[in-house]
Structure formats: C-alpha cells, structure tokens
Amino acid sequence: DSGVTQTPKHLITATGQRVTLRCSPRSGDLSVYWYQQSLDQGLQFLIQYYNGEERAKGNILERFSAQQFPDLHSELNLSSLELGDSALYFCASSVGYRSYEQYFGPGTRLTVT
C-alpha cells in the first residue's frame, strides 16, 4: 500500500458526459501528479500540482482539467468524454515539487461507452 488513495476504482459513463476523479496523496506529500495509461499510448504524464499550484503540464487535453485543494487532495475533471478517453488514470504523489520518487495510487479505470 503506497498511501495514495484514489476514488472511484471504476467508472462507466457515456460519451459527452463529465466525470471527476479524486486523489488523496500520501501524508506529508505536497505534489500530486496525474497519469493516463492506455493500450495505445502507454503511460503518459498529464499534469502536476504542488501545494495547490500547477507546476507542470504534459499531454493533457483541453477537455481535461485538474486542481489541488488546500487539504492537498486533487481532482481530475474530464469533460465531453469520448470513447478514446477510456483508460486507467493514476495519481502519484511526492514530497516536493522536484522529487525523484513518486508513489502511485491504485488507479481509476474509466470506461466510456
């Protein structure tokens, strides 16, 4: 158990809908990272937050957004969902904004039908 929690574990929704994925980092970690794992793209970095502020952006679509709250939990919002958004979404956390080690949550499996 990494100490990173993610909810929900599974999510099934229809095209065009909007969903919110939630992540709580390990106790004491200030950075949260979001990754998408799909069969064709592999594991791709989406976005990083550190202590409530966006620090780095990767291959994140404009339909996707994220935020980190004062209690350090983070939410990833996915809107206007398409079939191709079906994937595993992982959250990871680390102590600082420039940390060598990241600890991953169990992931949220999103299925768009």
Add this chain to the structure above:
Amino acid sequence: GDSVTQMEGPVTLSEEAFLTINCTYTATGYPSLFWYVQYPGEGLQLLLKATKADDKGSNKGFEATYRKETTSFHLEKGSVQVSDSAVYFCALNGGSNYKLTFGKGTLLTVNP
C-alpha cells in the same frame, strides 16, 4: 525530448530462470532512473532506482545499474519466481522536468 525504450514482451520464463529486461533512454541533463512494477489489477510500485551514473539499484533480488556510457538501465534477477509475474516499466525523471517518462512496459510471465 526524453524517451525510454524497453524490450518488447511478453517474456515467459520458467521458475528459477535468469531474467534480463533491457532498457535504454534518451534524456537531456542527468536523469534519475527507475523500475516500476505493476501486478495484475494494481497500481505501479517503485521497484528500484538509481540517481547517478554507476549507481546500482536493488530490491527483492532485482538489480539495475545506471550506465551513462551506454544510456542503459537493464533490469536483472538471478532466479525468478511465479510471484514475479507482472508488467515492468522502466522510467526516467529528467533533470529539468519532474514528470516521469515511461517505457511501454514488459509483461513477464513466470511458469512453475
């Protein structure tokens, strides 16, 4: 940009066989290198890491050495067990970026 190339799978071995999974990388600066493991239905777990050239990371019988001259970080284990069956990901954390860049993963199946 940063990239990681690891050997295509799947890899199927018998118990107690020797394992090597090759990993090479391209990065600017001096990246840190990692191996993560993903067991079926679970998230990624950090298996081992190395932060500078010639460092050897080791954990649970697995080893990998950071070779700057060949830009490689090959994963090895002398005697695999059925419980080692999983997907293994090589990753790097670049010097100027804090995200992890992953290889495509290698599925290892160990048969009794």
